[in-house]
Amino acid sequence: MGAVFKTSFPVRYYETDQMGIVHHSNYIRYFECARDAMLVQMGLPIERCESELGVMIPIVSVECHYHHPLHMGDVLTAVAEVEKVPLAKVEVKQAVYNQDGNLCADGIVKLGFIDKDTFRPVRCPEAVVKLFEQYINH
Numbered sequence: 001m002g003a004v005f006k007t008s009f010p011v012r013y014y015e016t017d018q019m020g021i022v023h024h025s026n027y028i029r030y031f032e033c034a035r036d037a038m039l040v041q042m043g044l045p046i047e048r049c050e051s052e053l054g055v056m057i058p059i060v061s062v063e064c065h066y067h068h069p070l071h072m073g074d075v076l077t078a079v080a081e082v083e084k085v086p087l088a089k090v091e092v093k094q095a096v097y098n099q100d101g102n103l104c105a106d107g108i109v110k111l112g113f114i115d116k117d118t119f120r121p122v123r124c125p126e127a128v129v130k131l132f133e134q135y136i137n138h
Helices: 026-041 044-055 126-136
Strands: 003-010 058-068 075-082 089-097 103-114
Touching: 003 026, 003 126, 026 044, 026 058, 026 075, 026 089, 026 103, 044 126, 075 126
Parallel strands: none
Antiparallel strands: 003 075, 058 103, 075 089, 089 103
């Protein structure tokens, strides 16, 4: 198992359709909430990555599988897990559960690293590699 990070929050009204079910596009946003929480919990929020390290972390690909619907009033838990130390890309296993522990969606998000000034691909900054190593190896 790699480094696992979780965040929980309620389903918001605007995320649902007329049937009170979460629209499928919001699961990708929930994945992002988990990745954002991961970086914050690691002590490297995305804004610091950009301002101090000069690196942006764009999405290269997203894979999402839907299993169980979330509804208005549910409290979801979004999970991000990284099993390998990033080099040129980082692969994040993602999942969303409801308050009963039912798996609602899961997938994989691949992220790259680009220089914020040139928008050219770069390797993962050494500071980020070291941070991931600490979490993955413990």
